[in-house]
Amino acid sequence: MSTYSIKDLEQLSGIKAHTLRVWEQRYSLLDPKRTETNIRYYDDEDLKLILNVALLNDNGFKISKIASMSEEEKREEVVKLTERSLTHDDQIHALTICMIEMDEERFDKVLSTNILKLGFEQTMLNVIYPFMSKIGVLWQTGAVNPAQEHFISNLVRQKLIVAIDGQVNAHGGKKFLLFLPEGELHEISILFATYIIKSKGHRVIYLGQSTPSDDLLSVYKLHEPEYLLTVITTSPSAEYAQDYLDALSERFANSNILVTGYQVIGQDLKFPSNVKCLNYIRDIKEYLEELEQVPQEK
Structure with missing residues (x-):
């Protein structure tokens, strides 16, 4: 109790x-x-x-x-x-x-x-x-x-x-790689982001909880997504969040990186040019609506 x-x-x-x-x-x-x-x-x-x-x-x-x-x-x-x-x-x-x-x-x-x-x-x-x-x-x-x-x-x-299973698999649109950092287990936000992204006709590669950095890099090289999205709720902690964002930015320099979560929202962090902080999960929908439409693959 x-x-x-x-x-x-x-x-x-x-x-x-x-x-x-x-x-x-x-x-x-x-x-x-x-x-x-x-x-x-x-x-x-x-x-x-x-x-x-x-x-x-x-x-x-x-x-x-x-x-x-x-x-x-x-x-x-x-x-x-x-x-x-x-x-x-x-x-x-x-x-x-x-x-x-x-x-x-x-x-x-x-x-x-x-x-x-x-x-x-x-x-x-x-x-x-x-x-x-x-x-x-x-x-x-x-x-x-x-x-x-x-x-x-x-x-x-x-x-x-x-x-998510009820969404039709898209063959066009942008490609998003979704993952949680090592040690991060709070999956609800990133699952909801998956639902929103797929509902807008984009493709999702979903890695889920506590993704090792080497595995993330391997999948990135295989699929070459335009966007990475992660949610930082507890891990890494606030004192290591800046180092983590800098490392992500450098390692995936050719992609746009979207981040949200308790450890980054409202924190005194400097976001690299290819890293964007979304204040709330609903911002993902607004961000997707701003993306230009991409012709569907044949």
């Missing part, structure tokens, strides 16, 4: 810590535990409760009314809301609850409903990707445990692979 500080609850629920303390005192919504050194903390049940409370409150339920509801009544109202609401924040709240409860059936239902209503790409851009980004940061700070993160990542990965 995970433990959370009040700041963790604030980040996951969107409710200010001050407001949580007021609700705790006035309505006894939470019952914080204390460590042997008297530091307050919260558990999974507290987090699920606050996520449900936040969702109901955002949808017009007064906090006094919520406080008087049983746990089952809160859950029933939340299920009703997430089944009819298209608000992205509501759906992200629902997915977070599914993660905490390790509820695969409910997660799949929420995700499938969104895909049906919004389409796969918009669901990924507006619901799943913001959700995964938030969870990724919280995982690094220890607010989300590895089991929860892996549980969600694998379910999303399955959806992505099915969607």
Whole structure:
């Protein structure tokens, strides 16, 4: 079972810590535990409760009314809301609850409903990707445990692979080589990039997680792609990111290199002339739309 500080609850629920303390005192919504050194903390049940409370409150339920509801009544109202609401924040709240409860059936239902209503790409851009980004940061700070993160990542990965397989293999367009650096295992962003690139009629050579540099070079020489794309979430770390980008630029000087991820966005880095930083995964779509159309091969 995970433990959370009040700041963790604030980040996951969107409710200010001050407001949580007021609700705790006035309505006894939470019952914080204390460590042997008297530091307050919260558990999974507290987090699920606050996520449900936040969702109901955002949808017009007064906090006094919520406080008087049983746990089952809160859950029933939340299920009703997430089944009819298209608000992205509501759906992200629902997915977070599914993660905490390790509820695969409910997660799949929420995700499938969104895909049906919004389409796969918009669901990924507006619901799943913001959700995964938030969870990724919280995982690094220890607010989300590895089991929860892996549980969600694998379910999303399955959806992505099915969607990628549904794309028609292109015979024209540009050629992209997608990979993650050695030691980098966070694959969701690069899988989604694969989906977007293929959906725009371009070709993808996908190497996936933790690609050794020598293997990357061998594949590059074989296919000679116009573009390389990578996502740096945890590896290499920020202190080695500049050296890694410089080495990529020099080694693949004849290609355009696209990079994104936690270790490069907003960092004080100097990007070589053939390296472009994409601030968000949605920038890949915009970047592709700027590429000039290439005649299809016969």
